[in-house]
Amino acid sequence: MTMTELHALLPIIVIAGISVVLMVMTAFFRHQRLASLITYGGFIAAAVLVAGQTGSGPQQATPLLIMDEYSRFFSLVILVTSLAATMLAYDYLRRSDVFKEEYYILLSLAVLGAVVLVSSNHFAAFFIGIELMSVSLFAMVGYMVQGRTRRAVTLEASVKYMILSGVSSSFLLFGIALVYADFGVLSFSGLHSLLGLHSTSSYSQIGAAMIVVGLAFKLSWVPFHMWTPDVYEGAPVPVTAFLATVSKVSVFAIIVRFFIESGAFRLEALVQALVWIAVLSMLVGNGLALLQQNIKRLLAYSSIAHLGYLMVAFIAIAGSNLANTNLAVEATAFYLVAYIVMSLIAFGIITTLSSPERAEEAETLAHFRGLFWQKPGLATAMGLALLSLAGIPLTIGFVGKFYVFAAGVAGQLWLLVGVLIVGSALGLYYYLRLIMEMCKAPDTEPAISREETPLENRVVLSALGLVLLVIGIFPNGLITTVHAAVAVLR
């Protein structure tokens, strides 16, 4: 390993360092504030390192990892998201009756996995990254067991997630093995001249399909979505926030790279299957979200729908026209950022309103009734996030949806665009219902303690709200960044 490779890997080493330092520290004494500060510091340091390398060209570090603009962009996104998610979690953890420091250890391990994942261009690193992230995540979902009523839900979620995650990983591994058996290569770019062109053997086709199934579980594409609502509901909110953003986004980022670099878009049957998965995701996600009374479950189904919207742009990449392809890749990257911002706000607000000391999550409509008149700041942020999720202009979600629409129309995917319209129209209903609930006259007896919002949450939520609006009105900065980041994928 040369010095330049080491330099390129430095952010990953720093993140790994956080978990080691925290583990050693926790072995001797426990201190939540210190652990949180170490985590923040580590994420900021890694982010600064990544940002410093931006523009320095692609750097293959070992055969497993590539540091180019695309992986740097998503590493940065993941680090900033994780920083925000950790800050939002602080007060929740402080008030809950569990071992707190382990959260930071597991979280930094999951982030390490996510960063490795988005930087991989080789099946080995790909698998290591995804496993590191998933294993940390199912520990995070399950270990904060509290309260008599929540206990069963949490444990169920944890076990469900663990088993399905394990199954999907084995699909993934078997798929990789089949592709390897066919071609004898494990790097994405090595497959580019092989996959879909020499389709004499069905191994590689089945292999690619199994890889997609494995990833579909992680992305909760319909019909591989069954775990999502239960896990979202059962996990403590800060964990749900992390799960919904970082894990989804990193897996989606890598599936885009994998498909482009390995040439998997040439497998027509697979792309056709993806079209139906997209249609189902949008319809089932939005349709079932209509029926939910529990806000966490509602957001789970809504996230399924949003992953479906993303797939419209993803499938548009398969088109032959180069300009359209670029537009579609940009659309996925832009939408992922938009998705993170709005989901983090929504879950951040549920986190802020929850009372872990009473083992109560702010997940019913009653928790939000009249919020606008009692906590206008929080309600405004939530309202913005919901409007953005619904795709209303002047928010980042609208620009994202506009991008996806543009990609779909440019790729002439009329079926998908049609379903996108229907899905969005359905979506309006449940987002607006929540907004309406917030605008109703408050109950005399508030369902949640209306105490002061902690400073950390206020800072993070206002920052996110600002990002949501500013990018929604002046999207050009992010568009340029995204444009530069995806240009390396060829």
Next chain:
Amino acid sequence: MQLVWIIVCLFAGGACAGIAGRISADASRWLSLATLVVAGLLGLSLLQPSLQDPSVLIAGSDAPQGQWLHLVQAIWIPHFGIQFLLAADGISVVLILLTLFLGFIALLSAWKEIQQRVGFFYFNLLWTLAGVVGIFAALDLFLFFVFWEVMLIPMFLIISIWGHEDRHYAAMKFFIYTQASSLLLLAAMLALVFIHWQQTDSLSFSWFDLLGLDLDPGLGMVLMLGFFIAFLVKLPGVPVHNWLPDAHTQAPTPGSVILAGILLKTGAYGLLRFIIPLFPDAAAQFTPVALTLGVISILYAAKLAFAQNDIKRLIAYTSISHMGFVLIGIFSWNAIALQGAIMQMVGHGLSSAGLFALAGALQHRLHTRALDAMGGLWSSLPRLAAVAMFFAIAALGLPGLGNFVGEFLVLLGTFQVHATTAVVSALAMVVAPIYALVLLQKGFFGPPSAALAGKVDTVADFGSRELLMMGAMMLGLVILGLFPRLVTVYLQPALAGLQQLGWGG
């Protein structure tokens, strides 16, 4: 630049009024009034053209020159070729002035009625107005779409927070109808832009660039329908008018005033500005269907209006009927019918706003909207009843008042191209007096209803604030009816330019 300042002024004033509402309700009221005064003055300054030579600014476009009075152009999202492009011709200026004027009316009608969460109400009111002004001025399709949506959310909140008993249902219905149809608009808009991109290799959302595109007939029809449905929902026309009676009935008075007076006009404006110029061939082919829908709207809604007992529902159906005239006027696409359509928009804006303000005043006093529960109000509320008489006969199209000019010109223009349509639509002249007189008969003449007995002497007649508000609208209708040239002088050059883009030109 006045265009930008009006919009900025309304947005900023709305935000300030919202914040001021946390300190005192009165501060928020006066601040909104001040905002509207400033915006109104800026609006009046629009009558003076700011462009000496429009051809310099819109070089390279096929658009007919010389009709634009104002133009503001800036780069917004270069990656998609999206500009911040505001332009106003005579049509836009007239509609913007109508918007600001009815903004005043809405503000005055809210003054006493809205007592809860006052700051937030004025925030929503002013933002709706800002969105509507933006719609009438935006000529970049993306910008148009943004304003199109921006006016929806505040309106949704106005209905769902300050509305009457069934407000949540009505607000949701309103929003889903308009939003779902506007997604069709978005998709059609994007497809149009991408066709332009394929043909010229440059991405642009500008109206000027998209004119005269060479469209495949089938595709042109599909895209035109995407636009048409979105605008028809807003207009509203049969068969997508269903949201309107609910939304109107449940909205608070100022909400109804804005909704009937201005929001419906955005749909008509869209038909006029976008559908026929952008898709002349498809629109020409589609004309028989559009005219039929217009005629059905006119007659069917008039019949339904007659059957209503809820006074606001009755007025809502008359709105649909009146907007049917606008639809056939636009699709007749000749100079007279187009002028008539816009005069009808302005006249209907004033008369329906007046009727809704009146219905609001009645509900505020009697706590009911049922015509059954009224009656005999002429003796106890003489001023209110006289005003009601005025607006009712304005709505039925009495010569000398604004609506007559509009309906007459529409029928005259339509007769030249589609005589049958004009003849059938003219039946409305028979149906309209029926519902208008039923409204007066049940509400104001005869003996007071049992529900009203004993209560009727205690309610107050119109005070000076309400008389001022109603008087302003009445004056507007009379001026419009007697001196229509004051308005048409601004419309003629703009319409002449626009007309060349359609099939007649």
